Amino acid sequence: MERVIIFFTLCFSVPCTAKAECNSNHRIAHFFGMRQESDKLLFKVHTTVPYRAMWWVSADVDYTPDENVGITYIELLDQTNSKGGCGEIISGGINKDHVKIKLQSQWYQDIDYIVAIYGKKFSI
Numbered sequence: 647m648e649r650v651i652i653f654f655t656l657c658f659s660v661p662c663t664a665k666a667e668c669n670s671n672h673r674i675a676h677f678f679g680m681r682q683e684s685d686k687l688l689f690k691v692h693t694t695v696p697y698r699a700m701w702w703v704s705a706d707v708d709y710t711p712d713e714n715v716g717i718t719y720i721e722l723l724d725q726t727n728s729k730g731g732c733g734e735i736i737s738g739g740i741n742k743d744h745v746k747i748k749l750q751s752q753w754y755q756d757i758d759y760i761v762a763i764y765g766k767k768f769s770i
Contacts, residue, residue: 676733679740681719685764688715692725693749695757704750706736707761715743719764722747726758733759 688711695703709717717740722733731751738745751757 675724676722677720678735679717679719679764681764685718685766687762688717688765688767689761689763691761693757693759693761695751697751697754697756701753702751702755703757704748705757705759707747707749708744709738709746709763710744714768715765716768717742717745717763717765720745720747721760721762721764722749723760723762724758725760726756729755731755731757731759733761 689709693705693707695705724731733747733749736746736748749757749759
């Protein structure tokens with residue numbers, strides 16, 4: 647059984663430099679690592695957070711499996727019709743057994759991302 651926690655955060659403060667860069671960086675997808683033919687889909691979630699009269703919204707996706715895995719590839723796919731947003735790995739990630747990802751919208755936009763995590767399951 648996987649333990650998946652999604653936290654939603656509404657942001658009220660003036661954005662810092664990294665957040666301002668997100669606003670001007672119209673990237674619609676982020677890819678981390680390298681996917682191998684033998685990799686399996688370990689986790690996939692569609693994360694949405696509606697814009698609520700704030701400058702921007704963010705969400706954290708936390709993947710911590712109960713079994714032994716090695717993460718090899720992570721996709722963050724923005725579903726908002728090229729309105730963009732940012733995604734970054736906060737902890738864990740490639741070659742680890744867990745990952746925490748922060749997603750952030752552009753100014754005055756929703757978050758609508760598909761997060762897919764690939765890797766290998768190991769038996770002890």
